[in-house]
Amino acid sequence: MNLVTRLFAGACLSAISLGAVAQTNSVYDQHETFAPLFYPAFGDEVRAADGTPGPRYWQNRADYKIEATLDDQAHGVSGNVVITYTNNSPQNLSFVWLQLDQNIYSQESRGVAATATTGGRWANRKAFDGGYNIASVTLIQDGKETPASYTVTDTRMQIRLPKELKAKGGAVQFRIHYAFPVPEYGTDRMGRQESKNGWIYEIAQWFPRLCVYDNVNGWNTLPYLGQGEFYLEYGDINYSITAPAGHVVVGSGELLNPKEVLTAEQQKRWNDASNSDKTVMLRTAAEAGSAKSATGKPLTWKFKCTNTRDVAWAASKAFIWDAAKINLPGGKKSLAMSVYPVESDGNNAWGRSTEYVKGCIEFYSKYLYPYTYPMAVNVAGIVGGMEYPGIVFCSSRATRNGLWGVTNHEFGHNWFPMIVGSDERRFPWMDEGFNTFINGLADADFNNGEYNGNRAINPEMAASSFFGDRAEAILTVPDVTQQYNLGTVAYYKPGFGLKLLRENILGKERFDSAFRYYVHQWAFKHPTPWDFFHCIENAAGENLEWFWRGWFMNKWKIDLAVTDVAAIQNDPSKGSSITIATLEKLPMPVTIEVKEANGKTGRITLPVEVWQHGAVWKFNYASTDKVVSVVVDPDKTIPDVNLKNNTWTAP
Incomplete structure (x- = not known):
């Protein structure tokens, strides 16, 4: 039987041995790690110091009414959008900025110019030359439309207003007529794919959208690259x-x-699916591509999405279509559904997609915040994995744990950034990293752990990735991050950082409570990194500036070591003196396992504050026999760059 002890203070902790510092060759400096000035500004009435929206928090609003047509012969989309923009800021606005993301597909775009000759994930393939064709931009006032003054610069449009848009509730309305060709490969975010029964269209970034105007940067107009x-x-x-x-x-x-758009049989099946925990077929493999499963004329499909930052859609003659009920907290329901071609059918592939959608959404709804959309749609097509509110695009070739993994990840994004509306163009780790973290929890939960460990990261391997010679800091703008580092910087390292907070620093209960508090405080709002840091600290009751500074802001490494073990007064029955060190710049709370010759094993946990005194810490351990081994981080949960010095064994 193991003897587990936890010693935080009192007689078992002794003063630090200053003479040992010179022997460690440590680069650690407690004055830098625990420096008093971390936050760039104090809280105010817009963003409070406790990390929550202040009493005068504001954000502007954009409502859209869109009418669009899909042309499956020319492979294009055309339409018009009426935008109602409400200025809730305290400033009058003389112009507005919109995003025109389709312009990245123009051969004249900055995205094309900034693509290496070797290509890459974001390259514009097959020399496709696309982008928006803007037919007209008009202001709508008193039911009349007048031409607007506007300028298009790459993936942005500025509309100059004839009179200032009033602060604190002023609204303006304008209409834009536009069209664009649909690329086959849309930088892994949209596109079209040919299948046995027809083309599959995955359509996103498909209408001009307002840029965010906030109290941090004013207009957020970074180009889409x-x-x-x-x-x-x-x-x-x-x-x-x-x-x-x-x-x-x-x-x-x-x-x-x-x-208006479903056959009578499809309507019946839809109703059945809405009340079924098992997947119900709305359109079978035999019906896909058949005129019997749809009307023989063009149809207009009408949708509404409320309190949302975006919408996307997909269309095809080739779709198999199935659905099942999602059970949400408080007795609420939603509908999980999947559409995919016959090539993707089967119980080892997309035949289980709706089960996966239902499983991950039910978990996240309990863990964080109830799912907010009436439907959740998984689309099989050319896009490897991309998220939009209430709908995701996943590879039609995905199978088994790969399909679970991408479905789980993309629907996890409905919490980050669809519910918690962070700035992905500057801080991808606030959605990709947070999502990667919760994906691991859903992996363990789904179907009694069927895919548990699906994306588990070995800490030893993580250390080489997180702290290698080519590593970049998490707080790097995504378009500056080297492509080979994007997975580490935006996904895995921030996700692992939350895992360290949960399992090594705060504990599961305290972390989960603080993390849930952050989500609820910033639901449908725009947090910054500082808001997140403040919010977690205040909810958890812990100063974590040392961790934010080292893990997120810098590329500080972790290297914990056992440097010396000695019997007190040369008599192990009187206890042992153990010396540990932190040799790199980022310290951590330390769990230490001690084994004695008599077979006893004990563990102690020391808080991060022991490193406030320097790179070396000496403490007394209440042993009763000779200590034969001492190990820091015995469960190997920390990405330590040198595991060789984690263990001391008696000579």
Whole structure:
């Protein structure tokens, strides 16, 4: 039987041995690690010092009404959008900025110019030359439309207003007529794929969208270059898609006119699925591509998505379509559904997709915040994995644990950044990293752990990735991050950082409470990194500046070591003196396992504050026999760059 002891203070902790410092060759400096000035500014009435929205927090609003048509012969989308923009800021605005993300597909775009000759994930392939064709931009006032003054610069449009948009609730409305060709490969975010029964269209970034105006940067107008994702305002989006005969259209939000676009049999199956925990077929493999499963004329599919930052949709004649009920907290329901071609069918592939959608959404709804959309749609197509509110695009080739993994990840994004609306174009770790962390929890939960460990990271391997010679800091703009580092910087290292907070620093209960508090405080709002740091500290009751500074802001390494073990007064029955050290710049709380010759094993945990005194810490351990081994981080949960010095064994 193991003897587990926890010693934090009192007689078992002794003064530090200053003479040992010179022997460690440590680069650690407690004055830098625990420096008093970390936050760039004090809290105010907009963003409070406790990390929550202040009493005068504001954000602007963008509502959209869109009418669009899919042309499956020319492979294009055309339409018009009426945008109602509400200025809740304390400033009058003389112009507004919009994002025109489709312009990245123009051969004249900055995205193309900034793509290496070797190509890459974000390259514009096959010399495709696309982008928006803006037919007109008009202001709508008193029911009349007048031409607007506007300028397009790469992936942005500025509309100059004839009179200032009033602060604290002033609104302006304008209409934009536009069209664009759909690329086959849309920088891994949208596109089209040919299948046995027809083309699959995955359509996103498909209408001009307002840039965020906030109290941090004013207008957020970073260009869209591919690697950086999105920062968008919330609002209600009503949209209609007119698709050719035979197409099934799925999209973000609620389908408003099922009786107009579904056959009577599909309506019955839809109702059955809405009450079933098991997957119900809405359109079978035998019906995919068949005129019998759809009307023989073009149809207009109408959707509404409320309190959302974006919408996306997909259409195809080739879709198999299935669905099942999602059970949400408080007795609420939603509908999980999947669309995929016959090539992707099967119980080892997309035949289980809806089960996966249902499983991960039910978990995240309990762990963090209830899912907020009436439907959750998984689309199989050319896109490897991309998220939008209420709908995700995943590879049609994904199978088994790969399909679970990408489905789980993309739907996890409905919490970060769809609910917690962070700035992805500057801080991808606030959505990708947080999402990667919760994905691991869902892996362990789904189907009694069927895919537990699906994305587990070995700490020893993580250390070489996180702290290698080519490593970059987490707080790096995504378009500056080297492509070979993106997975580490945006996904795995920040995700692992939350795991360290939960398991090594705060404990599961305290972390989960603080993390949930952050989500609820910033739901449908725009937090900054400083808001997140403040919020976790205040909710957990812990100063974590040392960890934010080392793990997120810098590339500090971790190297814990056992440097000396000696019997007190040369008599092990009187206890042992153990010396440990932190040799790199980032310290950690330390768990130490001690084994004695009599077979006893004990553990103690020391808080990070022991490192406030320097690079070396000496403490007394209440042994009763000769100590035969001492190990720091015995469970190997910390990405330590040198495991060889983690263990001391008696000579």
